[in-house]
Amino acid sequence: MTFKGINKVYFLGIGGIGMSALARWFRHEGYPVAGYDKTPSPLTEELEGEGMLISYEDRVDSMPVDFTTAPEEVLVVWTPAIPRDSVLLNFFQAHYTLKKRSEVLGMITKDFYTIAVAGTHGKTSTSSLVAHLLKSAGKPVAAFLGGITQNYQSNLILPGKTKEQVLVVVEADEFDRSFLRLHPNEAVVTSADPDHLDIYGDEATILEGFRDFIRLVDKRGKLYIQSHALFRLGEDLEAKATQREYGLRSTGIHAENVIAKPGIFQFDYIGPKAQISGLELQIPGFHNVENALAAIAIAVDHGVTPEQIREGIRTFRGVKRRFEIHSTEEGKVYIDDYAHHPEEIKACLSSVRAMYPMQRLTVIFQPHLYTRTRDFAEGFSESLSLADEVVLLDIYPARELPIAGVTSEMLLDGIQAGKKILIKKDQVMEYLKESQPEVLVTMGAGDIDRLVPGIAAWEKSRVILKKE
Numbered sequence: 001m002t003f004k005g006i007n008k009v010y011f012l013g014i015g016g017i018g019m020s021a022l023a024r025w026f027r028h029e030g031y032p033v034a035g036y037d038k039t040p041s042p043l044t045e046e047l048e049g050e051g052m053l054i055s056y057e058d059r060v061d062s063m064p065v066d067f068t069t070a071p072e073e074v075l076v077v078w079t080p081a082i083p084r085d086s087v088l089l090n091f092f093q094a095h096y097t098l099k100k101r102s103e104v105l106g107m108i109t110k111d112f113y114t115i116a117v118a119g120t121h122g123k124t125s126t127s128s129l130v131a132h133l134l135k136s137a138g139k140p141v142a143a144f145l146g147g148i149t150q151n152y153q154s155n156l157i158l159p160g161k162t163k164e165q166v167l168v169v170v171e172a173d174e175f176d177r178s179f180l181r182l183h184p185n186e187a188v189v190t191s192a193d194p195d196h197l198d199i200y201g202d203e204a205t206i207l208e209g210f211r212d213f214i215r216l217v218d219k220r221g222k223l224y225i226q227s228h229a230l231f232r233l234g235e236d237l238e239a240k241a242t243q244r245e246y247g248l249r250s251t252g253i254h255a256e257n258v259i260a261k262p263g264i265f266q267f268d269y270i271g272p273k274a275q276i277s278g279l280e281l282q283i284p285g286f287h288n289v290e291n292a293l294a295a296i297a298i299a300v301d302h303g304v305t306p307e308q309i310r311e312g313i314r315t316f317r318g319v320k321r322r323f324e325i326h327s328t329e330e331g332k333v334y335i336d337d338y339a340h341h342p343e344e345i346k347a348c349l350s351s352v353r354a355m356y357p358m359q360r361l362t363v364i365f366q367p368h369l370y371t372r373t374r375d376f377a378e379g380f381s382e383s384l385s386l387a388d389e390v391v392l393l394d395i396y397p398a399r400e401l402p403i404a405g406v407t408s409e410m411l412l413d414g415i416q417a418g419k420k421i422l423i424k425k426d427q428v429m430e431y432l433k434e435s436q437p438e439v440l441v442t443m444g445a446g447d448i449d450r451l452v453p454g455i456a457a458w459e460k461s462r463v464i465l466k467k468e
Contacts, residue, residue, distance in 0.1 A: 002107045006075045010067055011035035012088055013079035014054055015044045018101055018173070021144045021155040022077060023052060028158055034064050036088055058087045071096045077104050080176055081399055102178030105144060105170060109183045113165055115298060116182050118172035118213055119190030119229065121344045122291050125322050126190050129295040131157050131169045133312040137304040143169040150317035172213060174206065175199065179213045186221040188294045189214065192229040193343050198371040207233055217241040222301065224294045246293045248286060253297050255289050260354035263328055265289050269296050276306045283318035285351035321449060323348060327459040333439040334459045336452050340368040340445035342379030349386040352441060362437035364428060366393040366444030370403040381414025389419040391431065396446025429454060
């Protein structure tokens with residue numbers, strides 16, 4: 001038993017998307033679960049409603065008493081996002097067994113047949129779609145996801161009672177080299193663009209990290225790798241697993257007859273074991289069609305029929321904040337996306353352009369991290385230039401301290417859009433009411449999501465007013 005001797009689990013940073021999925025898994029397995037997070041959120045409220053005890057004060061006496069009486073029986077799971085001067089972190093380091101989230105996920109994947117999805121972009125949508133195709137076809141699936149799936153309203157999917165071998169689907173996160181702790185039987189690499197240079201230092205090092213991950217894949221399994229990622233990583237990957245290339249323009253697994261429509265993308269799947277025509281993906285985007293190729297290939301290999309795949313693709317509702325369409329009524333379109341890297345922004349906006357070629361496109365973008373903004377400033381400006389109007393918010397710092405000279409304003413000069421402006425987050429609603437956008441996209445991985453409900457409600461209200 002992987003967690004022998006452990007009777008309780010405490011999460012330091014329980015409100016994180018990856019941490020909360022693990023917390024839910026331990027709760028489902030019958031462990032008492034408690035945790036700390038800096039601030040309440042809708043996600044922490046859900047966890048509390050599921051029976052977990054959560055405190056929002058960085059104090060030892062805020063812990064439940066029964067988590068302090070026998071430290072040797074408590075597993076403490078922590079995230080590097082917790083500051084090093086945290087009172088709780090230092091207390092646990094002195095008295096408890098601590099493991100990073102990635103270590104615990106690695107321990108779980110050692111016990112199960114694991115499908116791991118890696119990539120600097122696309123891993124949340126792809127892993128969610130893999131899990132959905134398998135689960136909707138009746139396969140026993142457990143999935144640890146980096147987003148809230150619309151189909152299951154959770155970042156954790158559970159298999160239910162079964163005597164069959166459970167398939168575990170996990171996101172293989174490259175941040176902090178977390179994915180190197182996993183034990184994948186199969187793997188997907190959706191992309192391998194430079195990112196997290198604050199961790200890796202340079203592009204060559206992060207590419208070597210992906211190569212190290214690929215070497216972990218079981219020799220009896222399969223590696224599905226996107227065409228551009230393969231180009232970037234090089235042909236000689238030293239992969240032990242059977243390698244399969246996929247992509248929109250791949251000579252391997254690919255899509256044909258891709259048609260972009262408002263709210264839907266149609267395509268044909270062409271693979272070595274199956275060809276499935278007329279698929280309808282309800283989450284738009286050329287990048288999502290590409291993500292679907294990998295998911296379909298895995299599903300086919302696990303015995304899912306073409307008819308089941310067609311239905312699974314049709315019923316997949318996507319992941320919150322991944323090309324999430326909030327409004328399309330009366331020509332007033334509002335889409336929200338988690339994009340926080342130049343390539344993600346480019347993928348999203350080019351797809352929106354294909355869906356609504358004749359309408360004015362406005363994007364509101366909140367940069368995430370000072371280091372990322374500094375490292376990819378030129379790329380951000382270029383990708384944002386796909387919009388007619390660009391509204392920039394201040395950088396969301398997350399775990400970082402400010403860097404002299406690094407601000408959102410440094411992106412403005414390079415943006416080739418008809419209109420570009422820098423405003424504060426609390427000015428957004430007033431600005432929208434004045435500008436009355438036709439197609440609006442909000443983007444970022446910071447706290448811009450706090451604006452989404454208000455913007456969505458405003459979009460709905462102006463549609464109603466127009467009808468009246």
